[in-house]
Amino acid sequence: MADVLRLSGIRKSYGDLQALDGIDLAIPDNAYVSLLGPSGSGKTTLLRVIAGFESPDQGSVTLGGSPLDNVPAHRRGIGFVFQNFALFPHLSVARNIAYGLENREIAALTDRAAIRRKVAEMIELVGLAGLEDRGVAQISGGQRQRVALARTLVTEPRLVLLDEPLGALDANLRSRMRAELRSIRERLGVTFLHVTGSESEALAMGDIVLVLDRGRIAQSANADTIYNRPAAPSVARFLNCYNLFEGTLSGEAFVGPAGSFPIEGSTRLAGGKTAYAVRYDRIQVRPASSALASDEAGVEAAFVASEYSGAAVNSFFALDSGQVVEVETHLSHRPPADYAPQERYGLVWKRDLALLFA
């Protein structure tokens, strides 16, 4: 797959704050790419540098092999979908979409019939047929989202940047729009770079997931690799599905405030920092003082509370060190257990399901 976008050595600071700290990145053509990172990690700044709304202090951006360094935002051929949609409230659905075509810097269209035809095609593609003449104040949030997308896509950009595009939608609509966005992108064959703070959205949508941590790319991989082999403890933390333990290696064990875990059989990953990680759904809860099998590791902890979320229950246990360990039990596997508050339990996992960053 050829790369549509390349970034090399991008740095951007605001005063003393290094918002982007040396970004090297290649984004393939015809792909859905998610950009995940916690608040303040530099996601919006990165999009703004790519779009040309901000100039980097150092580094270069190329699109389709051509440098963009001196190309202003409106001549880059890059589309941008804003979180708040940024539609013209006094214009109809069709007029909002046509606006992009009539006013684009490169090859603006003036032929009314051609504009009408392209707008109609786009309305069909994003599923807005029948709403052409409605004012954008008279349609739902999900429909406004589609107008924003259509207005960008109608200009045939090579790359579309989407800044938290589902953030303003309610939970139901958000999950429906995930599938819609993926299918619209596939039909057009254009590359989408979708910024999100939601790990489930990033993993569900991206053919490639980029994880940004304090202005640097911490990992770039497919969803399965990110989920099962996070490149660093910080990536595991953002994924919100791993218990992370701090400590050091001591012979054949990982030792920290939580206890001592034999490391034989655990998956060893390079991660810059020593840490031990166990996914929430890899932990079994047993009576306290149960014997461990030779391929298991575990800790004892006091039950705090459970949270029911439909298909699963998440239970929280406090270790003697104060750290809270989360256990996720899928209800298709077993009925919800009734743990007693403050009671001690054994939390046990197979060693070969644990990750050791060292």
Ligand SMILES: Nc1ncnc2c1ncn2[C@@H]1O[C@H](COP(=O)(O)OP(=O)(O)OP(=O)(O)O)[C@@H](O)[C@H]1O
């Ligand atoms: N115009 C600006 N002036 C000063 N600091 C800025 C400016 N824009 C961003 N920053 C700072 O740069 C850092 C990165 O901000 P950015 O908006 O890119 O993060 P983000 O990952 O998009 O966060 P969020 O998910 O909260 O939107 C933050 O610490 C932010 O406060």
